[in-house]
Amino acid sequence: MHAIRLHAFGPAENLTYERTEDPVPGPGQVRIAVRAAGVHLLDTALREGHQGPLPQPTVLPTIPGREVAGTVESLGEGVDSAWLGKRVVAHLGFAPGGYAELAVTDADRLHEIPGTLDFAQAVAMIGTGRTAMGIVQFAELGPDSVVVIPAAAGGIGTLLVQYAKNAGATVIGLAGGPSKTARVRAGGADLAVDYTDSSWPRKVRAHLGGRPATVVFDGVGGDIARESVALLDENGRHIVFGWSGEGIHDGRPYLVEGVSEQVLGPVMARKAGGPHPLRTLEERALAEAAAGRLTPAVQRFPLAEAAAAHHALETRGTTGKVVLEP
Structure with a gap:
């Protein structure tokens, strides 16, 4: 098979497209012919050698990636034969191997893809969608x-906008640049x-006509978070799920006592x-x-352009969920 491999920690250019051995499913596992592989901002930190939450x-060498969708093409011992040929999506957990034409995972991680979704949409929902469902639990x-x-044009932000509108909320989306x-x-x-226009808080206040914000869904941190929290009423909630604007591996979230709540991971x-x-969230x-x-x-x-995908993600040159397609 072809896969993206990382032989040395460093820049995006260290991701190389090459031929490697096909993975073999063990007991309780399946092999998926990958049609879409999710790219996460965490992948860029791991590529540089930062530990992250793992x-x-x-x-090394490793095949990055932990979100895949495709068709089950091979079964390990003990796996129900009904899975063979099914369109599936899976989060691989802490095991890498997603940036490839073939990937192996435990059968109990599989979800059958609903017929209305394509592979790229399914892989977006298994990771980014899972996180979005986890975030909205903290706001009624x-x-x-x-x-x-903030970052409303990103993979998570796009879903949060839709979820909030479905709930009947008034939604203010922040993004960088006119196209976003x-x-x-x-x-x-x-x-x-x-948010690259320093007058954006004034524009928000004018639009709301003095009405305060009640919730900030913050995955960015820094000055954008600070200005967003300043829009909240006294009982507002600042729900923090990241701080990408400060650097994923060495940044810190912007927190206000009594207002902010970090919701990542075990929480x-x-x-x-x-x-x-x-x-359950998936x-x-x-x-x-x-x-x-x-x-x-x-x-x-x-798939062969994984390095370009990483570079675009790191430089905020993407909209929505970044997906590699073999």
């Missing part, structure tokens, strides 16, 4: 809600503003509850997409 250091949105969403704000506006936001899982909370995300309530924005790159 329990073990990355061992309704017609009285005024929601501010146009996408946010087309995605349903009541107001889309360019999100505990809120979902049940014996398999992340799977199921919710896929169901929302299958019903047409959430439509992920996807930016596609050929």
Whole structure:
């Protein structure tokens, strides 16, 4: 098979497209003919050699990627034969191997793809969609809600805009540049503003006519988060799920005591509850997409151009979820 391999930590150019051995499914596993592989901002930090949340250091050489969608083409011992030939999507967990034509994972990680979704949409929902479903647990949105969403043109931001509008909320989407704000506006936001224009908070206040924000969904941090929190009323909530604007591996979130709540990782899982909370969130995300309530924005790159995809993601040159297609 062909795959993207990383032999040395460093810049995006260290990702190389090459031929390697086909993976073999072990007991309880399946092999997927990959049609779409998700690219996450965390992948860029791991590529540089930063540990991130992984329990073990990355061992080189490696095939990056932890989100795949495709067709089951081979079964390991003990796997139900009904899976063979099914269109599936899976989050590989801490195991890498997604940036490839073939990937192996445990059968209990599989979800059958609803017929209404293509492979790229499904892979967007299994990772980005899962996170979005985890985030919205922390805000009871309704017609009285005024929601501010930084990075609203991104993969998560796009879904948060749609979810908030479906709940009847007034939605303010922030994005960098006119092309991205146009996408946010087309995605349903009541107001889309360019956060590279220093006057953006004034524009938001003018649009709201003195009405304060009630929720900020913040995955950016820094000055954008600070200005967004300043729009909140005294009982508002600052829900923090990242700080990409500060650097994923060495940045810090902007937090205000009594207002801010970090919801990543175990906090999100505990809120979902049940014996398999992340799977619960995955199921919710896929169901929302299958019903047409959430439509992920996807930016596609050929698998061989993974380095270009990483570079675009790192320089904020992407909109929606970045997906590699073999």
